[in-house]
Amino acid sequence: MEQFTIGIDVGGTKTAYGLLDGEKRIVRRLSHPSDSRCPPERFFDRIAAGIDELLAAGHIEKGSLRGVGIGMPSFILFEEGRIVKTSNLPLIRDFPARAYLREKLAGLRVILDNDAHTAAVAELRRGAGRGFENLLYCPVSTGIATGIIINGKIFRGRYGWAGESGHMIVTPDDGIECGCGNRGCLMSWCSGSMIIKHIKKWIEAGESSSITEFAGAQELNCNHLAMAYNAGDALARRAIAQMVTFLGIWTYNLYVTLNINCFVFGGGLLKLFHELTLNGKPGSLLDAMKEVFDRYNKNTMPVYFKEAELGDDFGIIGAAELLF
Numbered sequence: 001m002e003q004f005t006i007g008i009d010v011g012g013t014k015t016a017y018g019l020l021d022g023e024k025r026i027v028r029r030l031s032h033p034s035d036s037r038c039p040p041e042r043f044f045d046r047i048a049a050g051i052d053e054l055l056a057a058g059h060i061e062k063g064s065l066r067g068v069g070i071g072m073p074s075f076i077l078f079e080e081g082r083i084v085k086t087s088n089l090p091l092i093r094d095f096p097a098r099a100y101l102r103e104k105l106a107g108l109r110v111i112l113d114n115d116a117h118t119a120a121v122a123e124l125r126r127g128a129g130r131g132f133e134n135l136l137y138c139p140v141s142t143g144i145a146t147g148i149i150i151n152g153k154i155f156r157g158r159y160g161w162a163g164e165s166g167h168m169i170v171t172p173d174d175g176i177e178c179g180c181g182n183r184g185c186l187m188s189w190c191s192g193s194m195i196i197k198h199i200k201k202w203i204e205a206g207e208s209s210s211i212t213e214f215a216g217a218q219e220l221n222c223n224h225l226a227m228a229y230n231a232g233d234a235l236a237r238r239a240i241a242q243m244v245t246f247l248g249i250w251t252y253n254l255y256v257t258l259n260i261n262c263f264v265f266g267g268g269l270l271k272l273f274h275e276l277t278l279n280g281k282p283g284s285l286l287d288a289m290k291e292v293f294d295r296y297n298k299n300t301m302p303v304y305f306k307e308a309e310l311g312d313d314f315g316i317i318g319a320a321e322l323l324f
Contacts, residue, residue: 004060005323006051008070009115009315010034012088012142012193015047018316019054024126026313028058036088040095048104067109068101069322071118071315073143078160081112087167087179088142088193111322115139116163117154118318119308120147123264126317127309132262136254137308140247140285141267142193144186146254165254166191170246176201190246192222192269195239199225202235209235226272240276243269244285248292255293255303265289266308 002022009016011034019028030050035043051068055061074092075084081098101110120137123129129137129149137147144166148155156162166187167180176197178188188194200220203209211220211228218224228236251263265286273285283291290305297303308314 002064003066004058004064005066005320006054006068007118007316007318007320008047008050008068009118009319010047010070010072010089011115011315012036012073015050016312016316017050017054018313018320019058019060020317020320024317024320026316028054029316030054030057034089036090038091040083040092040097041100043089043092044095044097044100045104048101051105062106062108065108067111067323068105069118069319070097070101070110070112071115071319072097072112073115073145075161075164076112076114078113078156081110083112084161085180087187090179109323113154113156113319113322114145114147114161114163115315115318116145116147117156118147118322119266119314120149120264120318121154121321122310122314122318123266123308124149124152125321127314128264128306129262134260135262135264136258136260137264137266138251138254139267140265140269141191143191144247144250144267148258148260150260165250168250168253170249186246186250190243190250192267195225195243196220196222198242199235199239202238207235209233211236222269222272229273229276240273240285244288245292247285247289249296251289251293251305252296255297261301261303262306263304264306264308266310266314270307 005020007018015034017030018026021027074086083095083097085093098110129135133152135149146163146165148163167185169184171184174184175188177183178185210233211224214224214227
């Protein structure tokens with residue numbers, strides 16, 4: 001009997017499901033918005049319903065499932081499957097998610113891990129990290145983090161949340177408060193969600209920008225930032241320059257801490273800002289980050305900045321890989 005696997009990628013704005021067959025091919029998909037206003041019970045009730053919906057659409061019995069893997073943008077006590085906190089979904093905290101889902105799903109095998117960890121495993125086994133024993137997967141999106149692969153295995157640390165590098169403090173007690181509860185962490189200066197807060201703060205202080213015209217009646221987001229940047233807006237260019245500076249510092253700090261020379265980058269902001277002009281030169285967000293990295297890196301050993309190869313499926317694939 002063929003065994004199927006479900007991988008679920010929970011993001012700050014969207015939850016994506018994939019049903020994988022015995023050859024690890026995604027044969028069916030489902031997605032819905034991630035509602036940050038949901039308490040954890042209701043949030044995971046929706047995930048359980050999504051799993052049932054995916055199985056019903058494929059006419060698959062639970063007995064044919066190897067299990068369900070879930071990647072979350074959270075601090076997770078891996079051995080317990082308990083979510084400690086989630087910066088971009090702040091109501092999902094101190095919650096026994098694995099036990100809750102197993103009860104909802106009649107004892108089905110469930111594994112939860114941080115989404116950067118799942119993506120790192122996906123890119124190591126099936127993407128840009130093939131051939132490397134050590135790599136750092138770094139999503140640049142709503143948030144920033146790191147999946148750490150050492151000797152071919154994910155490194156989780158003692159409690160399960162190794163790699164929450166976006167919350168390293170770089171400007172103590174200075175800046176906008178992040179969902180982690182601190183001011184001055186890297187993520188608070190350069191993630192997709194936080195750069196919008198900086199822009200709003202600058203506009204409220206009286207600075208003008210065409211970004212508000214691009215947003216219109218909509219809630220301001222990074223798509224509007226990209227439009228304003230491409231139109232030559234000074235405030236938008238200031239925002240991107242701030243992001244690039246802190247993203248470059250982030251990667252340099254990781255390199256000197258771990259001495260891992262393969263960085264694999266994913267996330268929506270890389271695609272959104274694939275074409276930039278910084279310091280008068282064309283390039284991508286990744287190129288601009290590498291330029292900052294190189295400014296601080298004083299040795300000549302090779303360091304690889306690679307784009308993730310699995311597209312929007314990395315989260316689903318990585319979550320499913322937890323079952324293997």
